[in-house]
Amino acid sequence: MQVSHTPAAVSAVFDDPNLIAHAGLIPVMRLAERCGLSHLVTQKVKLTGARNGAGASADAKVTSIVAGMAAGADSIDDLNVLRHGAMPTLFGGIRAPSTLGAFLRAFTHGHALQLHAVHRRFLTALAAHTTLLPGSGEKAFIDVDSTHKRVYGRAKQGAEYGRFKGIRTLHPLLATACTPQSRPVIATVRMRRGKAADSRGAPKFVSEALTTAAVAENGLQDRVTLIQGDARKLGDYPEFKDMELMASFLMGHDFWPWENYVELFRQFRTQLPNLKHFLLCDTHRHPDDATADLPLFTMGFETAHALMGxxxxxxxxxxxxxxESGWKCVRQHAYSTPANTVIFQLERADGA
Structure with a gap:
């Protein structure tokens, strides 16, 4: 005898209120708490202006998403795994998939950069609590590559037809770090629009990945904080409020003309009241009346910048x-490599 009809669909539901399908999440989320994930999200992720309160309680929503992904969720609906069985008994603050979906859809590229900042700091904290990259002191590998991720919403920021005809994608950059004894660890990620060229933003991205890996490798997470922001608005960052020494290397000329720099240096004095010493290193232009026997670097450096305006x-x-801006140059340290490069040792002219 056999059944004459086949079932239209088969489904399984894990709904026993006394059973736990993902008990392994307990040590995972305890480690995340110990490394300060919730605190970092609260500090860095600000979804101001999001509709219907989508930006509220970002810490609970991010940790819910991280827990869901650790449990195998690869879509918003799959995040409901956190509410199966006795999971709500083990974890507080779990958000519904619809709430998490509204939170994710409120993100812009700027908000994604905020998450990148959380990721970098969390990675260095994780290295302090675990053997994240064993053997990195001898040999480590950094792999940088781009990938295309298909998206379906037409309104999604950055979603464009790129390399794959008729398919909307995002085109992020990813950097992974590993050693011969470890699995790859995602060091940093940079979201880009679908049409972005493979090399777009790569130099800065690689520098960021190497810096993150170096901080974690050398155990400097308690002493080094990586911040991506606007150097002209240092007063907006609480990390700098007690800073006494500041250094700037080979980027000063990017803020020229003269009046802009005078205003910027005055802002440093008012916005950073504890700042006493400033080391400014930059390559200066060769005097117009002494152009004979210029070093090859100087000729190339000045020509390239002239072409860029x-x-x-x-x-x-x-x-x-x-x-003019209230700083006193107490000493100048001249260097020949690169040619015409000087470190200006500055102090406040008012002696404060």
Missing amino acids: QYIPTRPEWESVFE
Whole structure:
């Protein structure tokens, strides 16, 4: 005898209130708490202006998403795994998939950068609590590559037809770090629009990945904080409120013209009241009346910046900025590599 009809569908539901399907999440989420994941999200992720309160309680929502992914969820609906069985007894603050979906859809590229900042800091904290990259002191590998991720919503920011005809994608960059004794660890991620060229943003991205890996490898997570932001608005970052020494290397000329730099240096004095010492290193332009026997680097450096329309100040022009903005140059350290490079050792002219 056999059944004459086949079932239209078969489904299984894990709904016993006394059973736990993913007990392994307990040590995972305890480790996340110990490394300060919730605190980092509260500190860095600000979804201001999101509709219907989608940006509220970002810490609970991010940790719910992380827990769901650790349990195998690969879609918003799958995040309901956190509410199966006795899971709500083990974990508090679990959010429904619909709530988490509204939270994720409120993200813009700027909000994604906030999550990147959380990721970098969490990774260094994780390295302090676990053997994340064993053997990294001898040999480590950094792999950087781009990938295309298909998306379906037409309104999703950055979703475009790119390499794959008729398919909307995002085109993120990913960097992984590993050693001969460890599994790959995602060091950093950078979201990009679907049409972005493979190399777009790669130099800065690689530098960021190497810095993150170096901090974790050398156990400096308690002393080094990586911040991505606007150098012209340091007063907006609480990490700098007690700073006494600041250094800037080979980026000063990017803020020229003269009046912009005078205003910026004045802001440093007012926005950073504890700042006493400032080391500014930059390559200055060769004086116009002494152009004979220029080093090859100087010729290339000045020509390239002239083609870009970027002005390179002379040393006397730098000195006039210091005087006008309330800084005193107590010493100049000249270097020949790169040519015409000086470290200006500055202190507050008012002696504060």
